[in-house]
Amino acid sequence: CGRINLRAKHMKETLSTISKRTGVSVTTVSRVLSGQAEKYRISEATRIKVTEEAKLCHYSPNIVARNLRTSKTNTIGLILPSVSNPYFADLSSVIIDEANKRNYTTIVMDSLEQEDNQAASITTLISRRVDGIIAAPCGHDSTLFDEVAKNHLPVIDINICISRFK
Numbered sequence: 001c002g003r004i005n006l007r008a009k010h011m012k013e014t015l016s017t018i019s020k021r022t023g024v025s026v027t028t029v030s031r032v033l034s035g036q037a038e039k040y041r042i043s044e045a046t047r048i049k050v051t052e053e054a055k056l057c058h059y060s061p062n063i064v065a066r067n068l069r070t071s072k073t074n075t076i077g078l079i080l081p082s083v084s085n086p087y088f089a090d091l092s093s094v095i096i097d098e099a100n101k102r103n104y105t106t107i108v109m110d111s112l113e114q115e116d117n118q119a120a121s122i123t124t125l126i127s128r129r130v131d132g133i134i135a136a137p138c139g140h141d142s143t144l145f146d147e148v149a150k151n152h153l154p155v156i157d158i159n160i161c162i163s164r165f166k
Contacts, residue, residue: 013059022049029054033061067129075105077125079118079135083110088136091158095134104131115139126151134158 015033019026024046031040032050053059067073078095080088096106107130109121118138125133126147132154137144148155 012062013054013057014062018050018053018057018059022046022053024050033059073105073129073131074103075107075128075130077107077109077121077128077130077133077135079109079111079121079125079133079137081111081113081118081136081138083108091136111138113138115141115144119144122147126153132156 015026015029018033019029022029028040028042028046029050031037032042032047033054037047076099078092080092083089083092092106092108096108099106107125107128109125111118111121115138118135122133122144130153133148134156135145136158145155
């Protein structure tokens with residue numbers, strides 16, 4: 001990093017730039033930074049050189065590129081009818097905590113107990129390529145989640161409905 005001109009300092013670090021500065025292949029840099037160096041028998045000296053350069057330059061992986069390559073975002077969508085409701089606030093905390101333990105990011109959507117907001121939330125989550133949706137649906141329109149089914153996304157319905165008490 002200190003070896004680059006000022007203009008280049010504002011550029012995002014990539015595997016390629018680290019590869020050029022360390023003199024090893026992009027594949028080797030990738031394997032070291034993804035924790036696969038031992039598996040591919042990369043020397044300790046190379047590991048140290050690559051990881052030190054990555055730290056020096058504040059390298060962070062391009063998650064969008066990884067998602068395109070793996071077709072997985074490690075993101076789940078959580079649609080709730082009202083995050084101001086203490087029940088759903090507590091529930092979302094538990095879901096987010098469990099997702100974090102499994103290296104998933106959670107996008108929380110509040111439908112404000114409106115079906116049109118719920119439909120917009122579904123569309124947003126599908127467009128963000130989430131890996132699945134957890135929802136406490138509001139309203140009575142069962143077709144709202146048809147688009148989710150068309151996209152082969154797993155859905156967990158956490159709606160609390162106890163019909164015998166109605």
